Structures are given as C-alpha cells and as structure tokens.
Amino acid sequence: MKKILLSALLLSTALSVLSCEKSKPTREPDPYIDSIQAHMKANEKIQFEEIDRKLEAHAKAQKQYVFVRLLVEEDYGMDTRRANFVSGIQDITQDLSEDEKAQLEDLIISNYLSSSSAQIRNGRVTKKETFVLNSYAEASAKRNSFLIIDK
DSSP: OHHHHHHHHHHHHHHHHHHHHHTOOOOOOOHHHHHHHHHHHHHHHHHHHHHHHHHHHHHTOOOEEEEEEEEEEEEETTEEEEEEEEOOOEEESSOOOHHHHHHHHHHHHHHHHTSHHHHHTTOEEEEEEEEEESSHHHHHHHHHHHHOOOO
C-alpha cells in the first residue's frame, strides 16, 4: 500500500512538474509596445546615419594648401637681379584669417632676409603673394610655375 501511495505521489508530482513546464506564459504581441520598439529602432538608425554623415564630412574636411611667394631683388655687382623665393607647401584644415596670413608672410620674409644669399647680395622683398589652393596638385603646379622656367 505504501508503494502504491508513494508511486501515486511521485506520479502526481511528475505530472505537475510537466504541466508547469508546458504552461509557460506566452506573450501576445502588443501593438503599442511593438510600435514603440519600431519607432525607437527607426530613430536609432536615423541617429547613426546622421553621425556617419557628420564623421564623413569631418573626415573630408576641405583641406587646403598654402604657400607664399616673394619677388626679391639682389645685387650682383653693378647688376640687380629679380628672383622668386617660394616657401614650402603647408596643409591647413580651416581658412586662414588675415592675421594668420600676415604671420605666415612675415615668417617667410624673415626666413629670406636671414638667408645667406639675401645678406651677401643685399636682398630686398619687392612683392609678396599668398596662395591658398584646394588640392596639393594645384598648389604644387602653381608653386612649380615660379620655380621652374621652361625654355
């Protein structure tokens, strides 16, 4: 009798465990929650696209290239010769203000006037020009036009 009672108790416990496993609560789709989740995902996508666009724009920030050309005169005995003194090309990521241009020009003039050629030949600056171009190739071609003479 004890065996029958014990097996009946075990059987009922097993059935209740099995019935608990089978009756897991299921979530019925709630259109309101689904709508909110869809809206959040759409906003997230838009935000990521905006961030990507801004990062690309920042990465493609208009780099510009600047150099300074000085037209100089130097004394060669009884003769005075004109020549170009051209700085190297520098890349910049933002427009130069007038103050920054003036500082750059002054630096290049100082470099020329402290050069041995200017000191030996009484060098003078007669003209200065600052060129700001959108590509290195353009800047290089323009700079070379002052340095290389085609004959």
